[in-house]
């Protein structure tokens with residue numbers, strides 16, 4: 646069995662795939678093709694993607710899409726209409742107004758923001774399961790799957806690897822990590838996955854998790870942000886105000902079996918303060934850790950034997 650790694654620059658991030666297989670390069674070619682196909686169809690930054698066809702037809706007509714995109718939009722809608730969730734997949738017009746993470750990011754005016762708020766309403770996304778079509782009722786509405794898509798892609802890649810009898814792999818979609826099978830050469834079979842520090846550059850870690858067949862997804866305010874006049878604006882928005890959510894969170898990491906579950910929760914919980922997040926995690930039986938802006942770390946009980954910190 647050979648070990649091979651590939652770095653792929655797409656979806657505005659660096660993706661790393663590690664596989665153990667007799668023909669790892671063929672497997673990696675397949676994964677790369679899958680990722681490029683997802684990017685082509687699901688991107689909110691490519692005018693010709695299937696997602697953007699839906700957005701461009703807002704207020705005009707329903708668009709028939711592939712089964713997988715329809716499924717993901719349906720899941721995103723259900724999460725968005727759930728009460729108390731910060732997750733709202735119709736946030737697109739606000740995301741595009743701020744452009745955080747892009748060179749032309751800016752702080753919009755209050756009136757620009759207010760103008761967009763009536764467009765942010767998941768109830769105005771009409772799904773027709775028979776037609777497999779999506780219709781945005783109001784012109785100017787935009788779906789943004791940025792808070793859920795990478796988790797979904799990671800799960801799809803894992804399924805692809807398992808179909809091809811890959812017994813060991815790590816899928817890292819720019820900080821969303823999903824492991825497959827056991828870690829070769831480790832007595833406990835567990836992969837060692839670094840937990841990114843929210844305060845330092847990539848690859849600075851605050852601890853190491855030992856996991857097997859598990860996903861770790863992190864949402865943080867330092868991942869993508871924009872500094873202006875001494876204020877730092879991050880990329881997760883409050884759908885009621887149109888401004889980045891204000892609280893004491895620096896990052897939320899969720900451990901789960903499926904990566905999409907972690908992806909949804911990290912964004913959905915981002916509306917709360919660190920203490921509230923950790924309480925909800927305990928109530929809902931979610932494994933995770935939270936770091937506040939002052940550097941305080943909170944962790945769910947079950948992770949005590951999973952995550953180790955520096956000596």
Ligand code: AMP
Nearest residue numbers: 731732733736791792864880881882912
């Ligand atoms: P994540 O890093 O998974 O929390 O996703 C953040 C991305 O989701 C942003 O870059 C936006 O594209 C999008 N987004 C921002 N705010 C929200 C929100 N309140 N609900 C859903 N998606 C959002």
Ligand code: MG
Nearest residue numbers: 792908909912
């Ligand atoms: Mg997310």
